[in-house]
Amino acid sequence: MKKFITTLQNIWKIKELRERIGWTLLMLFIFRFGSFVVLPGVVPAALDNAGAGGSANDLLGLVNLFTGGAFQNASIMALGIMPYITASIIIQLLGFAMPYFQRLQQKEGESGRKKLQQITRLLTVAITLVQGGGYLTYINSIPGAIDPTVPKGIFWLSSTIILSAGTVFAMWLGEKITDKGIGNGASLLITIGIIAALPQALAGEIALQVSNNGFFMLILELALLFAIVMATVLVVQGVRRVPIQFAKHMVQRGATQMPAAGQRDYIPIKVNAAGVMPIIFAQALMFVPATVAQFLYTGNAAPTGIMRQLVDPFSFISSVFVFL
Structure with missing residues (x-):
């Protein structure tokens, strides 16, 4: 422990590292602050009552986890950095399938890298527009989530622009953390979103165990x-x-x-060259049946047939699906 404290003290003595850490903390603070700025025309109380962030067992809950609660809050950062991550993965996969992208990645050096960055940014905007429309459709399906005094056309247009701007701004924050901060900006934004709920979860667990003498x-x-x-x-x-x-x-x-x-x-x-991305994708696929059932069976209706087997975590079909 003493060695760890000494290492932190030595890091803080270096001016460049101190500035990079300070810059990173500032960018993360701005990102978290944006997670609580609600879209104009949205009623936050209705979202809280409806559980707009989904549960821990469906895909919406996973998205809400990655965005640090911004998805549930219907904030300007509701889509987070995920469209940028999706666009980056698509561009990387195209590098194996299309000669043009392969040439940019392997042969054109710095100029090719800049072109790929520009294409990734444009693709991020396109993905954000599509996901933003789906997200607004989901918000519109929640009773009382949208202020009835706001015209729907204005709400849809303004919210789509704001969501796109929020994602682009999050992308810019990630790039600035990579350039002027401690690096891995996009990963840090995802990490700060995941651990945002950790203090509240720990406090709740401690209170529960203390009340039960556990x-x-x-x-x-x-x-x-x-x-x-x-x-x-x-x-x-x-x-x-x-x-x-x-x-x-x-x-x-x-x-x-x-x-x-x-x-x-x-x-x-x-040892783990692939990182956590395969785990994230696998977990997202596991949540697909529960998410589909949530939209297909509303109210008191219960899933039936094969869907019931997929939703039940203890059924044979569900076990096979998780194993595959």
């Missing part, structure tokens, strides 16, 4: 949380060293050539 269970939960975080860090940072042996070669020593032993080195290969 001090041992509380300590056990905190210990498990710490162990899982440490294990995750170890897996993400872990590398496997693949040894390589260079062949022997001749070196000139004076008038004669003598054999020199080959050098031994290694190639570091990350």
Whole structure:
């Protein structure tokens, strides 16, 4: 612990690192502040009563988790940085399928990278317009969520523009964190959205365990949380060293050539090269049946047939779906 504190003190003594950390914190604060600015014409109380953020077991809850509650609040940052992430993934996949994008990625250097960034930004705006329309349709389906005094045409037009501007602004914040901050701007924006609900969740869990005299269970939960975080860090940072042996070669020593032993080195290969994106996509696919059932079966109607089997986490079909 002492070594950790000393490391933090040494980092804070370096002016450049101090400025980068301060810039990053400022950008994150602005992003979180935007998550609480509600779209004009939206009634927040109606969204809270309807549970607009979805539950923890459906796709809407996952989106709300990534946006740090901005999705449920119908804020100007409701779509978050996710359209930009989607656009980046699409551009990367096109690099394997289309020669034009492959040439930009591999052969044109810095100019190609700038072109790809510009294309990614334009694609982000297009994706935001589509997702914004779907999000506004969802908000419109909630009774009382839109102020009846606001004309629908004006609400749709202004909200679409604001949502697009919010996503573009979040994209700009991520790029500034990458350029002037500590790096990985988009990942930090997603991370800050995920951990935004952590203090409230911890406070609720502590209050629950204290009221039930579950001090041992509380300590056990905190210990498990710490162990899982440490294990995750170890897996993400872990590398496997693949040894390589260079062949022997001749070196000139004076008038004669003598054999020199080959050098031994290694190639570091990350244990988790794919990161968390496969887990995120898999979790999103797992939430699809529950989300579809939520829209198909409203009110007191219960899912039937195959949909009931998919929604039930203990059914055989649901287990097969999760396994696949």
